[in-house]
Amino acid sequence: MNQDFSIVAGAVCFGLLLLQVPATFILLSRLFKGPFRQPPLSPLSPTPDLIGAVSVVVPTLNEAKRISPCLAGLSRQSYEVREIIIVDSYSQDATPDLVKEIQQKDPRFRLINDDPLPKDWVGRPWALHNGFLYSSEESEWILGIDADTQPQPGLVASLVKTAEAQGYDLVSLSPQFILQYPGEWWLQPALLMTLLYRFDPAGTNNQSPERVMANGQCFLCRRSVLAALGGYTSARSSFCDDVTLARYAATQGYKVGFLDGAKVIKVRMYEGMAQTWKEWGRSLDLKDAASFSQILGDLWLLLSVQALPLLIVFTYLLISPFFSVSAFSLVLLLRLNLFLVVIRFALLFAIAPSYDRTNSKSNWTFWLSPLADPLAFLRILLSSLNKPTQWRGRIYEKKQKT
Structure with a gap:
């Protein structure tokens, strides 16, 4: 039974690698631009x-x-x-x-x-x-x-x-x-990170x-x-x-x-x-400004590099005491997702200036926000599948094109 499980686990790991590796390269190509971006605007006096x-x-x-x-x-x-x-x-x-x-x-x-x-x-x-x-x-x-x-x-x-x-x-x-x-x-x-990962x-x-x-x-x-x-x-x-x-x-x-x-x-x-x-x-799904293929591509990216990494790492920690799985694909998958988790936590320092901490005593949960990444992906997915019928107190017809 353990051998059968190892075969199935290896196949699943290989499939996840096919899903995640291309998305990781796309993510890194975007994040590498961060150090070269224009600094934040500073207040100026008019002329x-x-x-x-x-x-x-x-x-x-x-x-x-x-x-x-x-x-x-x-x-x-x-x-x-x-x-x-x-x-x-x-x-x-x-x-x-x-x-x-x-x-x-x-x-x-x-x-x-x-x-x-x-x-x-x-x-x-x-x-x-x-x-x-x-x-x-x-x-x-x-x-x-x-x-x-x-x-x-x-x-x-x-x-x-x-x-x-x-x-x-x-x-x-x-x-x-x-x-x-x-x-x-x-x-x-975590919701803000869905934008940073996509753009x-x-x-x-x-x-x-x-x-x-x-x-x-x-x-x-x-x-x-x-x-x-x-x-x-x-x-x-x-x-x-x-x-x-x-x-x-x-x-x-x-x-x-x-x-x-x-x-x-x-x-x-x-x-x-x-x-x-x-x-x-x-x-946040931005579906009104994007084609169907763009929406699918963004969902694939967010699933691969934001929603799955912590879930994969936690799943491995749960099952590893009960099953001996040493397939190369599993080792590679685990390392890839640990790498993505490290990136995600490191990005907290990059986005920290985007938040005002002066009047809040509850901001410690900010450092735990990567744990909300699967929920953030779920929210974008649900929003992508539904057209709003209410917004800012107004009610819109369901058949309205958006």
């Missing part, structure tokens, strides 16, 4: 040539509990910001009141309501599109900012100067995340258009380019409109950048582990 260069657009829907830091942060931006347009989708809470309150102190704020949502649009790109249409034609840049962000002083000047210096037509930033509870600190880094690190050279990354929480685009693209119409039915629009822009020949903004913008996305699982995990 006279930037006066009134930017119109900021903030889409809102029942954001009263978290929009105040965003409004305060935008108000602290200097004269490079011409106007700050809050596009409210008829919130039922105090969101409009908070905007009107800060408007009394800063006349750059404007509160408008978007038109009724068309059937083929998702709420967020529709609000952003309305904000673009109502923005001043004198502004050279349009900056989309989410209500859950906390812009730091010098954000807008730094972003525009970087875009102009490096010739970007569209550029977005990865933020520094604010987490509070142990469950968040355990799950969220090049922020601040590296762009890949082919279909692999471009973007983040709509802080999304800057030349007004002339956005007009040429038809505003947000190309991303109207997408639940990851930022990536959809960025990839469409790249296919049209525009230069798109995705940079590290941990020093200039923070974000408090969700409250607790359950909300993180439900809301953020639902959009």
